[in-house]
Amino acid sequence: MRTPIAYFLVTSGLLFAIGTVGVLIRKNALLIFMSIELQLNAVNLSLIAFSRMHGSLNGQVLAFFSMVVAAAEVVVGLAIIVSVYRRTGSVSVDDVRELRG
Amino acid sequence: MLPTPKLDFLPVLPELILAGAGIVTLLYEALAPRASRATHLGLSLVGLAAAAGASIALWDRTGDPTVLAGAIQADRLAVVARVIIISVAAVGLLLGTHYYDRSGDERRGEFYPLVLFATTGMTLIVAAADLIVVFLALEILSLSLYVLTGMSRRGQATEASMKYFLLGAFASAFFLYGVAMAYGATGTTKIAGIAHALAGQTGGQALALVALGFLAIGFGFKVSAVPFHMWTPDVYQGAPTPVTAFMAAATKVAAFGALIRVLDVSFQPLAWDWMPVIWALAAASVVVGSVLAIAQSDVKRMLAYSSIAHAGFVLTGLTAANQDGIRAALFYLIAYAMMTLGSFGVVMLVSVRGEERTSLASYSGLGRRQPLLAGLMALFMLSLAGIPPTAGFIAKVGVFGAAIRAGHWQLALVGVVSSVAAAFFYLRVVVLMYMQEPQGEEQEEDRSPLPRLALAVPAILTLVLGVFPQMLLGVLDKASVLRW
Numbered sequence: 001m002r003t004p005i006a007y008f009l010v011t012s013g014l015l016f017a018i019g020t021v022g023v024l025i026r027k028n029a030l031l032i033f034m035s036i037e038l039q040l041n042a043v044n045l046s047l048i049a050f051s052r053m054h055g056s057l058n059g060q061v062l063a064f065f066s067m068v069v070a071a072a073e074v075v076v077g078l079a080i081i082v083s084v085y086r087r088t089g090s091v092s093v094d095d096v097r098e099l100r101g
Numbered sequence: 102m103l104p105t106p107k108l109d110f111l112p113v114l115p116e117l118i119l120a121g122a123g124i125v126t127l128l129y130e131a132l133a134p135r136a137s138r139a140t141h142l143g144l145s146l147v148g149l150a151a152a153a154g155a156s157i158a159l160w161d162r163t164g165d166p167t168v169l170a171g172a173i174q175a176d177r178l179a180v181v182a183r184v185i186i187i188s189v190a191a192v193g194l195l196l197g198t199h200y201y202d203r204s205g206d207e208r209r210g211e212f213y214p215l216v217l218f219a220t221t222g223m224t225l226i227v228a229a230a231d232l233i234v235v236f237l238a239l240e241i242l243s244l245s246l247y248v249l250t251g252m253s254r255r256g257q258a259t260e261a262s263m264k265y266f267l268l269g270a271f272a273s274a275f276f277l278y279g280v281a282m283a284y285g286a287t288g289t290t291k292i293a294g295i296a297h298a299l300a301g302q303t304g305g306q307a308l309a310l311v312a313l314g315f316l317a318i319g320f321g322f323k324v325s326a327v328p329f330h331m332w333t334p335d336v337y338q339g340a341p342t343p344v345t346a347f348m349a350a351a352t353k354v355a356a357f358g359a360l361i362r363v364l365d366v367s368f369q370p371l372a373w374d375w376m377p378v379i380w381a382l383a384a385a386s387v388v389v390g391s392v393l394a395i396a397q398s399d400v401k402r403m404l405a406y407s408s409i410a411h412a413g414f415v416l417t418g419l420t421a422a423n424q425d426g427i428r429a430a431l432f433y434l435i436a437y438a439m440m441t442l443g444s445f446g447v448v449m450l451v452s453v454r455g456e457e458r459t460s461l462a463s464y465s466g467l468g469r470r471q472p473l474l475a476g477l478m479a480l481f482m483l484s485l486a487g488i489p490p491t492a493g494f495i496a497k498v499g500v501f502g503a504a505i506r507a508g509h510w511q512l513a514l515v516g517v518v519s520s521v522a523a524a525f526f527y528l529r530v531v532v533l534m535y536m537q538e539p540q541g542e543e544q545e546e547d548r549s550p551l552p553r554l555a556l557a558v559p560a561i562l563t564l565v566l567g568v569f570p571q572m573l574l575g576v577l578d579k580a581s582v583l584r585w
Contacts, residue, residue, distance in 0.1 A: 009285075016278060023271050032267050039274035043281050050285040058290050059281070062233050066277055069240045073273075076244050077266050080251060084263045087256050093267075096260045 008049035015042035029081050029091040033074075040070045109168040112175035114155040115183055116225050122148025123217035130210035141213045142198050148217060149191045152224070156183040166584040167230045171291050174230035174362070177580040181431060182227035182358040186351045188558070189438050190220040193347030195555035196446050200343045203454050203547065209252055216347065219245035223351050227358030232280045232290040232367075235359050239276065239323070242355060243269050246348055250340040255456065261339025268322065268332045276319025282312030283367070292367045299370040306371065313368055313375055317382070320363070323356035324412045327385040334397075337405035338459075342452065345401060346445030349408050350438040357415055357434055361427055364419060366583055372422045380420050384515045386413025391523040400448055401459050403526060404441070407485055410523055411437050417516050418500035421507035428581035429499035432573065436484070436492035436566060443559035444481040446552065447474055453547045464530055466539030471546060473553065475534045477560050484563045486527035487520050492566035 015038060022035030044063045051059030085091050110117065126144050129136065160180050167174055194216055201209045222242030229235040247269065251262030284290050286308035287298035299309055321329040337345045368375055390410025397403040415437070418430035451467065451474060452458045468475040484491035497520060501513040566573055 016274075019274070023267075029263060029267065033270070036267070036270045036274055039271075040277065043274065043277045046278070047281045047284065050281060053285070054288040056288060058233075059284055062236075062280065062284070062290060065233060065237060069237065069273075072240070072244060073270055076247055077270065080247060080259070080262050080266050083251065084259050087259055093263075096263065 005049050005053045009046055012042045012046035012049065015039075015045065027092050027094050029084070029093055032093070033077055033081065037070060037074075040066060107168075109165075111155075112159060112162070112168045112173050112179075112228065113225075115152040115159075115187075116221050116228075118148055118152040118155055119187075119217055119221040119224065122152075123214045123221065126217060127211070127214040130214065134210070136210075138198050138202065138210075141210060142194060145194050145213045145217055146191060149187050149194075149220070152220075153184055153187045156180050156187070156224070167293070171294075172231045172234050173228050174292075174584075175228070176582075176584045178358065178361070178427075178431070178583060179224075179228035181576065181580040182354055182434075183224045185354050185435055185438055186220060186223045186227070189347060189351040189354070189442055190216055192442055192446070192555050192558055193343055193351070196346060196449055196552055197341075197343035199549060199552045200341060200449055203549075204253070204341075212249070212252060215245045215249050215252075218242075219249065219347075220351070223355035226355050229359060229362070230292050232283060232292065232295075232363075235292075235363070236273075236277060236280055238355075239319075239359075240273065242352065243273065243323075246344075246352065249344045249348070250336060252344065253341045255339075257339040257456075258341060261336045264332055264339075265336045272319050272322030272329065275315050275322075279312050279315030279317075279319060282308055282315060286312055292362055295367040296369055299368070309368075309371060310374060313371065314378075316363060317375070317378060320356055320360045321382060324353055324360065324415070325409050326382045326412045326416060327389040327409060330386070330389070330409045330412075333409055334402045334405040337408070338399060338401045342401070342445055342449035342456065342459075346442050346449070349404070349445060350442040353408070353412065353415075354434045354438050357419075357430065361419065361430065362583070365422060365427060369422070376420055376422060379416050380509060380512055383413045383416035383420060384512055386410060386416060387516050387519040388413075391519040394523065395526050397526075398461055399459050400461055400464065400530070401445075403461070404444055404448070407523065407527075408437075408441060410519065411441075411485075413519075414497065414500050414516060417509075417512055418503045420509050420512060421503040423503075423507065424581050424583075425506060426500075426503040427583070428574070428577045429496075429503040431577050431581060432499050432566075432570070433496040435573065436496035436563070439559040439562045439566075440481045440484040440491075440493060443477065443556055443563065444485065446556045446559070447478045447481065450474055450547050450552055450556075451478075453545060461530065461533060462540060464533045465537035466534070468535040470539055471548075477556055478534060479531045480560055480563060482527040482530050484567070486524040488524070490564070490567045492563045492570075495567055495570040 019035045019039035026032050047059040047063045219242045222238045226238035247266045251259050287295045325333040387410050390406050394403050394406035415430050415433050418426045484493035487493045487497040504513045
């Protein structure tokens with residue numbers, strides 16, 4: 001028996017919500033970044049579920065693109081976080097507060 | 102067997118040239134690490150000029166509105182937006198070359214390829230006919246901009262870069278979820294295909310509305326509309342000034358170009374549902390941007406809040422949801438790009454070396470110390486405030502007119518009242534420059550001619566478009582027709 005599509009969509013929605021809450025409440029830049037990755041993967045799950053539902057390949061293609069983009073984002077993001085760490089000795093977003101207005 | 106789609110690469114030739122120029126400058130930097138900046142600049146400018154030529158050649162193109170299996174739109178909106186973005190990039194490169202020469206920073210050869218890649222993303226996003234391409238282009242431009250923001254030894258730049266990255270990636274996730282929802286609701290990711298599917302559907306469109314909401318969050322972040330604006334002041338202040346100039350002017354054109362397509366093509370069948378949302382974003386942006394800018398003491402921060410308010414004015418034009426509104430928004434974007442580019446350019450020259458003098462106090466007596474710079478700054482400030490005979494005035498009349506004709510007179514009223522409040526802080530800069538004595542002892546001044554020459558372009562356009570707007574309006578009449 002096929003698992004109903006709704007199960008995947010609900011799981012994906014929950015994962016996305018967990019990621020969103022993580023971004024909002026975490027203070028460590030790395031953990032915020034991990035939460036964002038969780039969001040992106042939640043989207044991939046729903047893309048593939050929708051792809052199955054519609055019987056078209058577009059969603060799977062987009063999921064591949066989004067994986068590649070997420071990998072590129074890791075490269076740039078970690079480099080930025082490392083350079084912040086080198087400068088301040090911390091990756092907590094609370095310690096980085098030179099810009100205020 | 103899958104049918105092979107017909108390949109017509111002409112409509113993406115500008116992007117191919119830009120990406121090619123980016124790769125050439127990147128390799129050049131890697132193979133000849135001690136080469137002078139002039140070569141980099143020359144190579145990049147040749148690339149930009151060729152890309153601009155390739156875009157303009159597409160103006161009279163006939164045939165299929167979309168190419169490459171419906172991934173790229175070949176219409177005149179894309180041509181106009183590309184030309185603006187490419188011109189902004191050219192001025193940005195000239196300013197950046199000067200900035201890195203003077204700032205005493207280490208060699209920054211990677212500045213050129215990064216600007217070119219960001220430009221590629223921006224020109225691609227305005228020509229995208231498929232949400233997959235919109236997402237990819239958004240990431241190309243964002244990833245380049247995150248790195249550009251951090252390209253300085255100052256701690257502020259690194260901090261700005263991290264904030265921009267974390268919030269930008271967060272917004273991308275929402276955007277992507279919106280694309281997934283739109284795909285779920287309609288079974289396609291093509292911008293025009295979504296419109297056909299939505300127009301054919303009856304009954305509940307809850308999923309499409311959720312998709313629209315998520316896409317609006319993603320775009321709201323990129324154009325820095327309230328309440329997704331928190332990053333803007335920090336990033337604009339922390340980034341090296343030429344990068345801010347490029348990013349503030351070009352990103353907005355690019356993101357609005359894509360937003361116009363998504364709203365006025367994909368979700369045109371749901372126009373009555375998104376109109377109130379855009380209405381609220383527009384009203385919040387003009388009010389919050391104008392009010393918070395008054396309290397700023399740093400000129401880059403002040404201009405950042407002003408750019409938030411200007412995003413609101415463009416959105417005001419888009420609430421019309423018709424060709425009239427698109428034309429007004431396009432004119433506003435061109436005027437905005439020119440005056441923002443120009444004012445950040447002046448800020449760069451006034452701060453002399455790096456980011457030494459960006460406080461408003463350093464502008465007192467500028468009219469006496471540097472008459473030319475003060476004159477340029479006054480022109481840009483008057484235009485940003487929307488005072489005739491500048492482009493800013495015509496642009497504001499255009500968006501308010503479009504909103505009123507569509508029945509949104511309350512929004513136009515909010516806009517006019519905020520413009521009056523905003524005039525205060527723009528004119529304060531002019532008063533400081535001309536009616537105050539210079540503070541402190543004589544300091545070293547930046548008197549190089551090249552960046553001043555580059556700033557002549559936005560200055561002349563700001564004036565000419567203010568006096569003879571018909572020249573551009575005729576072009577925009579044709580460009581604001583979306584073919585799909």
